[in-house]
Amino acid sequence: MLSAALALTFLALVFGLLLGYSSIRFRVEGDPVADQIDAILPQTQCGQCGYPGCRPYAEAIASGEADINQCPPGGEQVIQALADLLGREPKPLDPDRGAEKPPMVAFIDESDCIGCTLCIKACPVDAILGAPKQMHTVIADECTGCELCVEPCPVDVISMVPVEEDISHWKWPLPKVANGDAP
Amino acid sequence: MRLWSFHGGIEVPGHKEISTTRPVEPAPLPKRLILPLSQHLGAPAEPLVAEGEEVLKGQMIASPAGFVSAPLHASSSGKVVAIGEHPVPHPSGLSAPCITIETDGEERWVEREQRDFRQLEPAEIRETVRQAGIVGLGGAGFPAFIKLNPGRTIKTLILNGAECEPYITSDDMLMRERPEQILRGLLIIRRAVQARRCIIAVEDNKPEAERSLRQALGSMKEDADDIEIVTIPARYPAGGEKQLIRVVTGQEVPSGGLPVQVGVVCHNVSTAVAVYRAVELGEPLISRYVTITGGAVAEPRNLEVLIGTPVEELLQLCGTDPGAVQEVIMGGPMMGISLASLGVPLVKTGNCLLAVGRGEIEHPEVMPCIRCGNCAEACPMSLLPQQMYWHARAKDFDRLREYDLFDCIECGCCAYVCPSNIPLVHYYRFAKSEIRARQEQKRKADIARERHELREQRLAREKAERAARHARKRPGPSDESKKAAIQAALERARAGKQGAAQDDV
Amino acid sequence: MFKKALSSPYIHNPPFSTRGMMFRVILALLPAAAAYAWLFGWGVVVNMLLATGVALLCEAIMLALRGRPLQPAITDGSAILTALLLAFALPPLAPWWLTTIGVAFAIVVAKHLYGGLGFNPFNPAIIGYVVLLVSFPRELTLWLLPAQLAEHTLDPAATLGYVFGATLPSGLTIDALTAATPLDAMKTQLGLGHTTSEIMANHPVFGLVGGKGWIWIDLLLLAGGVWLIYRRVINWHIPVATLGSLFAISSLFFVLDPQHSPSPLFHLFSGAAILGAFFIATDPVTAATSNLGRLWYGAGIGVLIYVIRSWGGFPDGVAFAVLLMNMAAPTIDHYTKPRVYGHDGSGDA
């Protein structure tokens, strides 16, 4: 009896030490979970998730502070990927945060732009070109469609336009099968 | 010569005899030529002409944008009337940038330089082929000059005259009618790639083509001893590049690799003719043989067609009854594109127009997959189409890559034999384009992240600098004055807008 | 303008459609079914009709519950095939509720709760049968004597009376009509210490190779199966591997100990071996899919049949053998993945 208890204690000790050692020996620098989450997020940097950008949201998820369904631009696809990564159940997008939308880019009606540079300050990815008192332009390729520039514009000349579908971006749709072929 | 075989494949009824009874004639000059800037794999060409400009036949009107790209030439003389979006042959049915030329009927050529290829260095040949806008005419339209630049020793040069898809006979007719040009083209390509031996592969269901090639080869005086004509068993897709290389050499192109890696270069017979015309006659690629066939066509035949000719006109020429057409396919029934409109032009890769009569092709109802394995048995790439189908349906893209989705050549054998008529290839195309789109999305997200981080750093730096300046008590423009400036600008803008609105009234 | 199909290929020409496949299998089953009825009386016919009716009804109800259109699923023949196969495995005089429970379980649980045709990991007919075997072992072993041996036979009316009312014509008891199946008899007698030759000679149910009369059913099943292979409805791999391995392993034991091991032919022509090899194991939905995989799969079934028959608790092992190999099919598929063109032989993804 005593010997069994002793043996068990000994074993527990050995394993405890081993675990302790390996956690020191194999500790990884930084917070890889947050990095991995950040890699999944769409980087629109719109703040709809309630955090000032994708990275802070990633850290909030990693620390357990935020849920995985708060990013409207990422939508279902991102929620699914996060659920896979974190081993959780996917859930529908939190409707309070917004809805999933088709991809958009900002467009500045340059004839009416007064060159106030307020939009440049708002743009999280520096996708707007222009100097004070000159017309501003959006580099459509860099624009993430975050809409943050729309509100600040004092003359309301920034609008969001859907990204045009062209042949090189066209995707084959999932085949529509009329009957009986889905679980 | 020893031949090998490939896994799977199917026997398909050829329907080829219906379009080979009439000799090939040039199609009459159309009033308008519509030339898409992207008729090849790679970056679209960039226009060199402006609207209203007069162009000559064979004049380069768009130049390649980048290495994997091809220039574009006016198929006839006339005036550029439009540069802009026009429907093109594409599964999406969308439009793409095109140059439209109104022909003047005079067929005035640019200056053509006639040369003897023996006097040309391989690099010169490649450049000529590149400048002539030649792309692979049998398949996806890969710029041909790239395949003339192997950068390795080439053991075998294969000319592909298999033409395994049903209904299509344009290569067959070319081999029957212009065997000398094919052989000349072969010699030129051989010189460019410095191949040791040359093989022309013809499927055994084209005896006339083979005979005429052999005759032409027999009457060639020099240079012909390393050229061999082989007949290969007709089995779809024996004309697929990977399958043909396997049949002829017994070797397999490594996954994701190119034929040159196993010392093989493969060109289509029509490409060889285009190469001959470009090098020896100085003519860029502006026309090709096209099969116009199908149940809705009264006089199925082959025509020599200027690139850019509207499909509608070609169908009319062969007596197509518009009311009897169920769908029109550019290419063959196994891999072609069903056209969304008949206003699209014929493009460089368009070897066939198949006007399907009503009821000629059925779209039977789709049933659940019963895992019969027919598809796996038919797949010439030895893939597991059934498993790929289940994972594509489930959008499990990681698993799909494990099942080597990107090795699928979209030949359609699997769907052809599926007893449940599942549109298998459609699922693979869906999955492939979705995977590519996600990669692209990821790339853009990475750029956005980087730009965002740079900006954050910049802001932090600016803040630090401001703080430093503040410490030195150097007042900048006050917030108040800034606000006033904006306010003033705002007033001006409003006034301007109102003025504009009044003008409108 | 005109109808546009989105993706090539635009032409299809499978050797036959899924529906055509099912009905060919049913066709191949019919001669043996007729022989079965001829030998064992009207009960077989009643069983088959009842099973088919219940199967179609359950299929329709389940399609409706799952919000699926009735067409084309209801006419694809798969429900009828399941019903016929199950009826083949039931005793010729089964009470109506036995058939109904078995078929209903097969269609409702084993097929539709898994997602319908194509999604079921196990053969529905087998699941139905196994459920009955486990829940009502006594009813499932009440086998009628073949007509050649029976002193009494039941006319259609009496059969219906028994099936639906559990009543027999006066003076008859169920024991007078039934006897153990050959496999059952063999097993019991071997357990009592008799040798195979004694058993075969003394027990009335045995004929030349196996059970009396059964040989005809099995020969007709064999003929049907060969026809299916000839028409390329099924591949030869699974039946040949199944029967081949059963033959091989029973020969081995027969040679080692002929007095206590039934002959290989006895094994092939008894119980559901032929039916299983040609009609049940070949169900593509639940089998391995590559030809190499099919050989392994069939071989596994053959060996398992022998093991269960010889050492297991049940006289016949076909159902359990197929079920076990159904479970192994995905693994077999995984390890028999063909080498993709352009990949080297190491076989990894």
Ligand code: SF4
């Ligand atoms: S909601 Fe906007 S900021 Fe938040 S994670 Fe999504 S894209 Fe990034």
Ligand code: SF4
């Ligand atoms: S341009 Fe506007 S919408 Fe686009 S990224 Fe910048 S702030 Fe967002």
Ligand code: SF4
């Ligand atoms: S051919 Fe069709 S039914 Fe058969 S396994 Fe392949 S996808 Fe499934």
Ligand code: SF4
């Ligand atoms: S389309 Fe792809 S999966 Fe289907 S047979 Fe061809 S290569 Fe195989």
